[in-house]
Amino acid sequence: MSDSKRKFTIKPFKHHMQMDITQARATWSSLSMAIDEIHSRNASQLSFEELYRNAYNLVLHKHGSLLYDGVSSKITSHLQSMVTHLCSISDATLLEEMSKCWSEHRINMIMIRDILMYMDRTFVASQRKRPVYELGLGLFRVTVWEHEQVQPRVTTLLLEAISSERAGMFTQHTTSLLKANLSMLLELGSADGSNVYERDFEELFLGTTQEFYRLESLSYLSNNTASDYVTKAECRLEEEKNRAGRCLAPTTESPLLSIIETELIERHAKTLIEMENCGFAALLKDETKVDNLRDIYDLFVRVPGTVELLRNALSERVKTQGKQLVFDQERGAANPAAFVRGVLSIRERYGRVVEYAFRGEKRAEKRLREAFEDFLNADARAASCLAVYVDEMLRSGLRGATESEVAAQLQNVIVVFRYLADKDVFEAFYKQHLAKRLLAGKSVSDEAERAMV
Amino acid sequence: MSDDNFDRKISPNDSSDGDSPTSYVKLISAEGHEFYLERRIALAGKTLKAMLEGQFREAEEALIHFPEISSHILEKVIQYLHYKVRHTHSTVRIPEFQIRPEIALELLVAASYLDC
Numbered sequence: 001m002s003d004s005k006r007k008f009t010i011k012p013f014k015h016h017m018q019m020d021i022t023q024a025r026a027t028w029s030s031l032s033m034a035i036d037e038i039h040s041r042n043a044s045q046l047s048f049e050e051l052y053r054n055a056y057n058l059v060l061h062k063h064g065s066l067l068y069d070g071v072s073s074k075i076t077s078h079l080q081s082m083v084t085h086l087c088s089i090s091d092a093t094l095l096e097e098m099s100k101c102w103s104e105h106r107i108n109m110i111m112i113r114d115i116l117m118y119m120d121r122t123f124v125a126s127q128r129k130r131p132v133y134e135l136g137l138g139l140f141r142v143t144v145w146e147h148e149q150v151q152p153r154v155t156t157l158l159l160e161a162i163s164s165e166r167a168g169m170f171t172q173h174t175t176s177l178l179k180a181n182l183s184m185l186l187e188l189g190s191a192d193g194s195n196v197y198e199r200d201f202e203e204l205f206l207g208t209t210q211e212f213y214r215l216e217s218l219s220y221l222s223n224n225t226a227s228d229y230v231t232k233a234e235c236r237l238e239e240e241k242n243r244a245g246r247c248l249a250p251t252t253e254s255p256l257l258s259i260i261e262t263e264l265i266e267r268h269a270k271t272l273i274e275m276e277n278c279g280f281a282a283l284l285k286d287e288t289k290v291d292n293l294r295d296i297y298d299l300f301v302r303v304p305g306t307v308e309l310l311r312n313a314l315s316e317r318v319k320t321q322g323k324q325l326v327f328d329q330e331r332g333a334a335n336p337a338a339f340v341r342g343v344l345s346i347r348e349r350y351g352r353v354v355e356y357a358f359r360g361e362k363r364a365e366k367r368l369r370e371a372f373e374d375f376l377n378a379d380a381r382a383a384s385c386l387a388v389y390v391d392e393m394l395r396s397g398l399r400g401a402t403e404s405e406v407a408a409q410l411q412n413v414i415v416v417f418r419y420l421a422d423k424d425v426f427e428a429f430y431k432q433h434l435a436k437r438l439l440a441g442k443s444v445s446d447e448a449e450r451a452m453v
Numbered sequence: 454m455s456d457d458n459f460d461r462k463i464s465p466n467d468s469s470d471g472d473s474p475t476s477y478v479k480l481i482s483a484e485g486h487e488f489y490l491e492r493r494i495a496l497a498g499k500t501l502k503a504m505l506e507g508q509f510r511e512a513e514e515a516l517i518h519f520p521e522i523s524s525h526i527l528e529k530v531i532q533y534l535h536y537k538v539r540h541t542h543s544t545v546r547i548p549e550f551q552i553r554p555e556i557a558l559e560l561l562v563a564a565s566y567l568d569c
Binding site: 045049 | 499500503504507508509510511512513517518519520521566568
């Protein structure tokens with residue numbers, strides 16, 4: 001451009017002959033043979049440049065349609081012979097053959113796409129046709145996959161493969177076949193926006209999964225304790241999640257797990273809690289079973305609605321035990337101090353349950369507190385018992401106790417105090433006792449008194 | 454003829470070796486001139502890339518014939534590929550790629566053919 005002063009001539013353009021239809025057909029026919037070679041895996045002898053140039057020339061000379069339609073029908077006829085072959089394969093090896101055919105087809109399509117790159121860039125874009133690769137995949141879907149003797153069989157085999165994995169028969173081979181066939185469906189779907197994966201696999205898969213777990217959960221329940229059931233359920237969920245990650249589309253995982261959780265957990269939550277001797281409610285009665293409680297909680301947490309049932313069970317248990325204490329107190333079987341000690345011990349025990357089994361969940365804490373408030377305030381006696389307890393403590397119980405022990409004891413009292421609704425009742429009793437103590441000079445330590453206040 | 458003509462002996466490429474930095478490919482023009490260039494430079498052109506990484510003869514032999522591209526055009530294309538690789542992702546001002554107007558048209562055709 002900087003040499004504009006110099007006179008130059010533009011060399012005459014290399015004269016391209018107009019390509020008439022006979023020449024075009026001849027060019028096409030050599031391309032056609034090349035495609036046959038590609039399909040027979042003999043491509044390594046062919047020259048890319050030559051084929052590319054042939055395609056280029058056809059498109060350049062306005063024979064793009066001839067080329068495109070020709071390619072399309074060549075692919076279709078090859079696929080037709082492929083599907084005939086697949087129909088003759090028995091079920092035992094169908095998945096494998098399918099996978100092989102698919103893989104071959106992809107490779108062929110990549111090669112064909114490469115030599116037709118010029119057409120993709122120009123003719124396809126301007127005529128708004130499907131690019132060659134997507135065309136090839138679309139044809140595969142229609143000609144091979146959707147053939148009535150192929151798709152139903154393959155889908156059935158895929159579901160059977162998953163069933164056998166669920167029954168415990170894992171093989172590397174099955175897994176890789178599953179993955180290969182399912183990724184084929186995904187790729188076919190994304191090539192032309194058809195929903196083959198969802199329509200021909202996922203829907204059915206989710207349906208059969210639901211059936212399977214509905215039956216399996218019933219059978220587990222009738223043969224196992226709640227804790228064993230929980231272990232098995234967690235196992236299954238883990239297994240399904242792994243399989244989903246390995247073989248299925250990422251979008252399947254979430255609905256899959258949700259269905260399984262509904263069948264295994266939500267449906268049977270009540271049963272698991274109320275099961276005789278081993279359900280959640282029963283386990284609450286046994287101090288050594290906190291681990292089991294926690295396992296049940298961990299399982300239920302997957303379906304948040306069911307945890308409420310666990311909290312109910314906890315609340316019921318605490319109230320029952322509390323009411324028992326109150327009842328004992330009424331009958332006069334236990335003295336006030338024993339009552340308070342009883343309350344404190346329940347509190348400690350179920351506090352641990354909340355912290356460990358419920359993993360310190362706030363709602364569980366709240367329910368615990370409410371349960372205490374419930375049975376303590378059902379009876380006016382609680383306040384007076386507490387006052388008596390404190391009295392005893394300050395008179396004699398704290399004799400010789402260290403400062404921290406004193407603090408701990410007082411802390412306990414405060415805890416129970418908080419649950420009381422009628423705090424002024426307690427105050428009244430306390431004042432009475434305090435007065436008596438001071439008059440009688442019976443207090444163990446002044447500091448303790450002050451701390452209490 | 455051009456800077457890109459290397460005289461050293463090239464060991465035969467097998468496609469698995471194609472990633473080593475000093476492997477070369479050979480391009481042959483219409484007049485029969487042979488041009489050697491580094492494989493990684495050649496891969497900068499889309500059609501060349503497809504040819505060299507495909508499953509056809511060219512990929513196996515690392516050799517491409519261009520019976521319809523003249524030497525002076527092919528030379529310019531190779532120069533351009535060097536230029537492109539050199540200045541891709543450059544953060545400083547890129548120098549202009551000089552093209553003599555006489556060859557512009559033919560070069561355009563070749564560029565369209567080779568998609569680069």
